Amino acid sequence: AQSVAQPEDQVNVAEGNPLTVKCTYSVSGNPYLFWYVQYPNRGLQFLLKYITGDNLVKGSYGFEAEFNKSQTSFHLKKPSALVSDSALYFCAVRDLNQAGTALIFGKGTTLSVSS
């Protein structure tokens, strides 16, 4: 079965420090991977995706993600965290076994950036 795992429920970093939010995946075939962010009482906002090509993907708001096929990981990174980055982050993989384009989400990681 296809799945994603976010091993950390919460990540705490100080403003200005680099941040990493971890994600590992399990799929049959080549994965299509996505990161979304959710602010309180809001829907999900798309940050970036990996389809193929360069293992380092750049996205919105200064975020980037590193795809590692051997470790089946797709970690979200940012060189310098902002307090406004505090939110709930979801990793997702596209379901390749079905006809449609459903996303399979991890349980989420809460990022808390302190000033």
Place this chain on the structure above:
Amino acid sequence: DAGVTQSPTHLIKTRGQQVTLRCSPKSGHDTVSWYQQALGQGPQFIFQYYEEEERQRGNFPDRFSGHQFPNYSSELNVNALLLGDSALYLCASSLGQAKTAEAFFGQGTRLTVV
């Protein structure tokens, strides 16, 4: 350009009742998906509509049904509500059926079943 819009924002229903949630996709998008996000969990896929047909369905009972209209807007219907149906219901739209396309989400409808 309006993004994905959902209505209503909040809803309180009694156990056993029926509810209808509505979604208008982002302009130009023809595919609509519905997700259920329980408190503290990631979104769970309910079903997807494309060309007014149910294209894919997740592991949800038949109490959950939907519809897509010719203008690509969509409805989610839930019958015989249970307390466990309390959740944030998210609508997402995308263009076509390409596996590479990102989905854009609405702000969600918070359903509380009492």
